[in-house]
Amino acid sequence: MSVEPEKRACDSCGGHSAFAKYDFGAHRIMRCPGCTYMWLDPQPSEAELHEVYGEDYYRNERFFESNGQTIYGYFDYASERFVKQQDLQRVVDRIASFLGPGETVGRRFLDVGCGLGYLLDVAHDRGFSVKGIDYNQSAVDWIGRKYTFPAVSGDFMAYEGGPYDAVTMLDVIEHLPRPLEAMEKAAALTRPGGVFALSTMDSDSLVSRLLGSRLEDFRRTREHLYFFNRRTIRAGLERAGLEIIRIDSYGLTIQMSALARRLKLALPRAGAVMERLVRWSGLSSQQLHFDPRTKMIVYARKPASP
């Protein structure tokens, strides 16, 4: 790990001494030693981003080929719906509790980067009046075919609407070309007293640091553009005028067989051993809650008007 000059200033603190923390050849992940913010270099063009977020984003059959260029999107997002929604249920419960007593029915809920609508579905069931926005047109088309609630496609930064009682952005901020501005935009769309929830990778968790460039989140060089830890996410949200309520780690509910495949991406031998054990024990479809603490979820509140 050599310190080298980097012309680009850190978006978070303005420092000029970023160094290449991880090197993937065509791409590097830079880290600002002043404030610990990290970003992908070079950043993709608009055309390159557009190419990633197509129909095969949610069904990328080449995902496990374990080549840097193929780790993007999901192997089979649709089949993971029910396990994902168990985790999302807890997020919606938290948001409802932070909004305080009273009916959730009719409360306005915007999910930014709504994907195939799994969170919207859960929040809608809970009584929220929900709406989604996603950059991926094919995801929005899917929601239109499957659900009654609205979703629109387009650039979040140009979105007009609200204010909302709750705004969510799960696993989205790291994909955005201007994440710090996106936090300000999200804050502007939240009503005073409303709740904003955001999840993203924690770049400085113990496991993130141990696995480093082996970690899937760092290797998604076509789509993960910025990396936050608890310090930088707090700084960004506070600058956007939000008050942090709490930061938790965000584990996932996953089937044993899927966990083994994912482990194999980071640690091929350990993953292969686990894959055999899982098959041998007949536990392939057994679910477990797995929390390596590589991901965090932040709940923040927009201060009520004076």
Ligand SMILES: [Zn+2]
């Ligand atoms: Zn910095």
